[in-house]
Amino acid sequence: MDEQFIRNRLTKLRQQKQVSERKMSLDLGHSTSYIRSITSGRALPSMSEFLYICEYLGTTPMEFFNEEHETSLIEQEAIGYIHTMSEQDIRAMIEFIKQLKNAEK
Structure with missing residues (x-):
């Protein structure tokens, strides 16, 4: 598993939720480009931010990283x-x- 997986998974879950990168960034209390910086590979979230992202997307960290079965x-x-x-x-x-x-x- 690599950083590309995290970027792709975040994008997929965000799209399933039908929310834009901008809206998600703002909803999480960040600048409008926060999620874009993660999905483009310029940054990775801290552990606490990752947990907030999972909560926002309605998934658990285990489900986020489960490559065999996407919930x-x-x-x-x-x-x-x-x-x-x-x-x-x-x-x-x-x-x-x-x-x-x-x-x-």
């Missing part, structure tokens, strides 16, 4: 709901998903 925005939304559920409700949901998958066969 879509809809999957991220579902995961967010799962984090608020009881273990019993999560188990019931898993059983429901299994039933849906079996019905597809």
Whole structure:
């Protein structure tokens, strides 16, 4: 994994969120060119800024760097709901998903 991966991943997640580099920069409290400086390779964010960027994009650092499976925005939304559920409700949901998958066969 290299700096190019970080730039490309940031661009892809930002585009999925349908927000411009300028707007994202301002929303994060920076100058209008902050995100552009990262995606162009002129700069890299600090660790704390990277965590803010992940939060802004609705992803975790683990999901950001997961090259094998990119978690879509809809999957991220579902995961967010799962984090608020009881273990019993999560188990019931898993059983429901299994039933849906079996019905597809």
